[in-house]
Amino acid sequence: MRRIACLHTIDSNVDVFEAALTKTGFRDVALSHAVRPDLLAGAERAGHLTPEIRAETAALLRGLCAEADAVLLTCSTLGPAVEEAGRDAPVPVMRVDAALAAEAVAGGGRIAVLCAVETTLEPTRRLFEAAARGTGAEIAMHLVPGAWAALKAGDRDLYLATIADAVRDARRAGAARVALAQASMASAGERLAPEERPLDSPRSGLAAAVAAMGGV
CATH class of the missing domain: 3.40.50.1860 (Rossmann fold)
Structure with a gap:
C-alpha cells in the first residue's frame, strides 16, 4: 500500500480528498491527513504568506515525509513552501494545484x-x-x-x-x-x-x- 500524506488548512478537505481518491480508482493508495488551520489564519492576518509561515510549513512537510511515499500540500496560499521543503526531502513533496x-x-x-x-x-x-x-x-x-x-x-x-x-x-x-x-x-x-x-x-x-x- 502506497501512502500519500496530505497537509490541509481546513478540516473539510479531509473528506474532499478521501472522496477524490475513491473517484480516481487508485486502490493501492492510502491517505493520511494533518490539519493546520492556524497556518492559513496567520497568512490571512498578515495579508500574505510570511517567511515565518513558509518556513514552518516547509518543516511540517518534511516531517510528513517520514511515514509517506509522497506528500501533498493542499492549501494554495501556502503553496510556495513546497519549493523549500522539496530541496532535501526523501520523497516527492508537491503542491496539489x-x-x-x-x-x-x-x-x-x-x-x-x-x-x-x-x-x-x-x-x-x-x-x-x-x-x-x-x-x-x-x-x-x-x-x-x-x-x-x-x-x-x-x-x-x-x-x-x-x-x-x-x-x-x-x-x-x-x-x-x-x-x-x-x-x-x-x-x-x-x-x-x-x-x-x-x-x-x-x-x-x-x-x-x-x-x-x-x-x-
Missing part, C-alpha cells in the same frame, strides 16, 4: 482561475502563469465574492453554490476552461452539468502524486 495548472493551460486559450481566499490570488497567479509559458494560454484570475466568508461562517452549501455560479459566469464570459484554485472548492463541480464542470485540484493532484511515486 501544480498538476491542476498544468492540466488547465495545456490546450491554450483563455483560462479562468477561481479563488475564494484573497491570499491565494498571488501565489496561484504565479503558478498558473509559469505553467502557461509556451502554451499560449491566457490566465484570468477571479476572486469569488462572499464565498470564503460563507465557508468561515459554517455555510458550506452557500460556499459551493456561490462558486458554482461563478463557474457559470466564467463560462458565459468566454473562458475555454475554468479551474478551481483551492481544493475546498472542488465539490462545487457536482452542482453543474457535466459539460459545465471545472477542473479541480484534488483529482489532478492525487494523480500527479501517484505518478511521482512511480505508478498509476
Whole structure:
C-alpha cells in the first residue's frame, strides 16, 4: 500500500480528498491527513504568506515525509513552501494545484482561475502563469465574492453554490476552461452539468502524486 500524506488548512478537505481518491480508482493508495488551520489564519492576518509561515510549513512537510511515499500540500496560499521543503526531502513533496495548472493551460486559450481566499490570488497567479509559458494560454484570475466568508461562517452549501455560479459566469464570459484554485472548492463541480464542470485540484493532484511515486 502506497501512502500519500496530505497537509490541509481546513478540516473539510479531509473528506474532499478521501472522496477524490475513491473517484480516481487508485486502490493501492492510502491517505493520511494533518490539519493546520492556524497556518492559513496567520497568512490571512498578515495579508500574505510570511517567511515565518513558509518556513514552518516547509518543516511540517518534511516531517510528513517520514511515514509517506509522497506528500501533498493542499492549501494554495501556502503553496510556495513546497519549493523549500522539496530541496532535501526523501520523497516527492508537491503542491496539489501544480498538476491542476498544468492540466488547465495545456490546450491554450483563455483560462479562468477561481479563488475564494484573497491570499491565494498571488501565489496561484504565479503558478498558473509559469505553467502557461509556451502554451499560449491566457490566465484570468477571479476572486469569488462572499464565498470564503460563507465557508468561515459554517455555510458550506452557500460556499459551493456561490462558486458554482461563478463557474457559470466564467463560462458565459468566454473562458475555454475554468479551474478551481483551492481544493475546498472542488465539490462545487457536482452542482453543474457535466459539460459545465471545472477542473479541480484534488483529482489532478492525487494523480500527479501517484505518478511521482512511480505508478498509476
